[in-house]
Amino acid sequence: MSIRALLIDDHAVFRSGLRALLEQEADICVVADAGDGNLGLELLEAHKVDVVLLDLNLPGLGGARVAEVMLERHPRLSIVVLTMHEDEYYLQELFRIGVRGYILKKSTATEVVSAIRAAYRGDTYIDPALATLVVSPYVGKPVRQEEGRLGLLSHREQEICGLLAHGFTNNEVAQKLSISPRTVETHRINIMHKLGYRTRAELVRFSLDHGLLKAT
């Protein structure tokens, strides 16, 4: 039994190219194609569809919204997003909505086919070009071991850490605490050294985790 696919993209040339590409595969059958989201939604009701291949930049109803509506009506439907967007936020947003695959339009035909097959099986497929982006938050970063590390800092250092995390410059911290900017700099170097940090962003995270930042 072949996989019944529905193509939704506003470029007719692209649709025909994609259709030609997919029809070379024995196990994939393109049952319909649409140039916009509304027509796509109608065709989805008219045909029995396994996988929807969906573009994000659509006239009228945007691709993300189309995916949302489709999944509301057919929660078990597999949607593969085919897009130009390489930013992780689109990826996150679409997976939050519930799509199964995310591939770039510059991918090879093999990847499109692989994505359709994976989505049909119920797996998740992410374009290999985006894999780096997805795992980058975990690469090269030490595992967080923040428990009990607040004790490493003296009371004064905790105070300065909180102020720095609040966005005050060295001079401003010095003024607030009535000490010299050089002393603040020394405290700051000590804090960084004790915690093994290099950036203010790390201080912000640390302060956040240990309640040194108060909501305003």
Added chain:
Amino acid sequence: MLGNAGETPQGDLRQQSSQCRPIRRGILHRLAILGCLVFAAIAGMTLLAVSSWTPGNATREAAVARSESLIAGVAADLREGGWPPAPFSLKEALADRVASFPEVVHLAVRASPGDVLAEVWHDGLRQSGTDAQIHTLVTRVVELPEPVIVSVAVPMAHTASASGVVLGGLDWRRLIGMAAVALAVLCCLLASPSAPFGLGFDKVFGFRAGAARGEVPRGDGRLLVLKKRRAARRSLVESIVRAQEEERKLIARNLHDEIGASLSHLLISVQGMCQPCEKTTQLSNDLRLLIDETRRLAWDFRPGVLDDFGLESALKPLLEKHCSRLGIEVDCECVDFSPANPPGARLPGEVEVTLYRIAQEAVTNIVRHSGARNVSVVLLKKRDHATLIIEDDGCGFDMASLPADGKEGHLGLISMNERAQLLGGTVVIDSLPGRGTTVRATIHFQQVAQ
């Protein structure tokens, strides 16, 4: 522990101190003027006192001596002229005598019962009716067949004159003294804020000090004009920036959604229409490069994520695109302090774009000049303002060495400030040679229309 940590980091110290200087200068200015006034008043009153109370004995004696010689001359004329004197020839003789005594106003010869035999007036005084201002300096009785009285009168001021010089009947010291006192009194009146004249000096001098504090005294036409011009300039810059952003957005969208999409479609068509061979593979690879280049261009104009997902989404890719590829470690943290905000709440659009452009400029500077190994970006969203901090551990620079006109290629620093100011925000740059650079932009967004 954090006491007032919640308050906004307002302005930087350098800015504050540079604002103080003109104010202090204004105070010195006022003190100097006040000193001059006090000096003028004291000097004037001293001169007046001197001119009123010092009799000028030496001069008086000299004047008396001159008068005596005048009288002696007149007595000689009388003796020579015979008795009784002919009034007409006596008057002529008096006029001749008095001609060499310019200080004498009135010379009279009287018979002992008081009848005036002859008299000569200094015309100017006689005509202006200032008889009361003359003072009879010397009166002598000359023994002729009958005794006659000869009197010499001089102007009142002349008796006290130190030098004997008369200025139109008024002593120069008295004149200058009175002028100085009058000037001092006038200045005091003008300087008083509640001056009845409406235009107090404080407004004239307050112009400088007030302008340095950013105050604009009401009712001053020139300031209103300046204020209007500044507002006009600001709104012009604002509209230029807005138009520029719109245009960038349009170009980015067109590049991404039209050209980029068309290239993608071409790519998929190439793959779909022919059997894979070396030529189609090469073509596909070229198309992919072209797609990447188009995307990069579009992203540089204006990242789609900025509009679609917000500032936080755009900052991380910004760092990665500019820094990570150069081996600079990047770190980005965004904290939302406002408990009322739902997760992922967006900042007003203009604030997002402005902060993004500031971050972009700061990152460009870091990549170009700093040689940093670590860059961190922190976005702090609070109830009514957002703070963005871009910090590096690069070479830093000496803030004092930057010329004020932006000629030395630090226009970027100025443009960051200008962008922030359009939304009433501030940019603080803190840097020391060898200690890295911190750029902090703060924008309050309650007034910024969303």
